[in-house]
Amino acid sequence: MNPEARTPAATDSKSPATSPGGETLRLTENVKLLLEHAAAVAKAAEAAAILILWPGKADWSRVTGLLGDQKLIVAVDTPAQAEPLHNSKVHVVITNMPESSPQDRLAEALVECVTEEYVAMGNDLVAVYGAFDATSLDTLSLFHLSDYLGRLTVRELRQLKTDIPVETLKLVINLAIEIGREGREGKPVGTIFVIGDTRRVLAHTRPLGFDPVRGYSKRERNLFDAKVREGIKEIAQLDGAFIISKDGYVVAACRHIDCSADGISLSKGLGSRHWAAAAITRRTKAVAVCVSQSSGTVRVFHDGEVRMRIEPERKRVVVWRDTDGNPETAR
Numbered sequence: 001m002n003p004e005a006r007t008p009a010a011t012d013s014k015s016p017a018t019s020p021g022g023e024t025l026r027l028t029e030n031v032k033l034l035l036e037h038a039a040a041v042a043k044a045a046e047a048a049a050i051l052i053l054w055p056g057k058a059d060w061s062r063v064t065g066l067l068g069d070q071k072l073i074v075a076v077d078t079p080a081q082a083e084p085l086h087n088s089k090v091h092v093v094i095t096n097m098p099e100s101s102p103q104d105r106l107a108e109a110l111v112e113c114v115t116e117e118y119v120a121m122g123n124d125l126v127a128v129y130g131a132f133d134a135t136s137l138d139t140l141s142l143f144h145l146s147d148y149l150g151r152l153t154v155r156e157l158r159q160l161k162t163d164i165p166v167e168t169l170k171l172v173i174n175l176a177i178e179i180g181r182e183g184r185e186g187k188p189v190g191t192i193f194v195i196g197d198t199r200r201v202l203a204h205t206r207p208l209g210f211d212p213v214r215g216y217s218k219r220e221r222n223l224f225d226a227k228v229r230e231g232i233k234e235i236a237q238l239d240g241a242f243i244i245s246k247d248g249y250v251v252a253a254c255r256h257i258d259c260s261a262d263g264i265s266l267s268k269g270l271g272s273r274h275w276a277a278a279a280i281t282r283r284t285k286a287v288a289v290c291v292s293q294s295s296g297t298v299r300v301f302h303d304g305e306v307r308m309r310i311e312p313e314r315k316r317v318v319v320w321r322d323t324d325g326n327p328e329t330a331r
């Protein structure tokens, strides 16, 4: 049956009724058809779950009835909207982006589904959301999560508005993720990579002692070479930051960043390494990639702000907004 063949006004009189932001989802004939089709697609694709992007109220027991035995995840926009769902059988993710487009909220919800471990990166997932009509559900999509989230990561990198090639950013971020996950000889390692605008970056930093990459040829400092990356993992145990050119060469290592943190606000709990990473990207056009020694988390800074956050066990799962907690003002 074609859902489009039904009129949008064909409502189910037994359904409660409101829409996103507090109203109730009306289980119209079209919405019921969409949900039944979502269940059929999920079954055929062996999807791990069905995600419904609906921040308002709904009769979730009726919705789950329409979905059969499929796992249901509901994406809401705020913790307050999640509250009434806590005692129900549905899983909940919070986007924290009530003002954003349905597509951006969906992208965030997909990341949260993996981050909350409701589904795995290798799974397929069916999403139902209101792409065209925010007051209802009108669209059904099937995602292979690892492909989709990988593409989103690149899209997010492209949005950084920097002249640093995405390939260099990806390379350094992947290296940072590996350092955060593996550490060195069983010990956690933290470090900073400052990429691009190298002349100005060098002017805002000073050597902490001897520079372990000094005297090496350009070829021996090329991060696109796997052997060079292995060497950098060794040096990452030392204090200070790596300075990387936009084409992926290590220009200097073990540099102390001397930058004022004026005008910067970061989440509570982030220490001097992260403040230094934020500050250098506010004073220059560089992008900084910071690995936390205490958690293994990788954060990407640009223009003084956290633009991406990657948790250690969840390679390629990116949280775009810094949701560590309440922002702390510059100190």
Ligand SMILES: Nc1ncnc2c1ncn2[C@@H]1O[C@H](COP(=O)(O)OP(=O)(O)OP(=O)(O)O)[C@@H](O)[C@H]1O
Pocket (backbone or CB within 6 Å): 190, 191, 192, 238, 239, 240, 241, 255, 256, 257, 258, 269, 270, 271, 272, 273, 274, 275, 276, 291, 292, 293, 294, 295
């Ligand atoms: N301005 C700086 N430039 C370069 N490296 C720095 C700077 N400030 C701190 N670091 C490095 O960060 C290390 C850890 O500092 P701190 O614990 O305050 O940072 P943090 O942000 O909490 O990071 P982590 O999560 O890695 O502990 C220091 O020992 C030093 O090696």
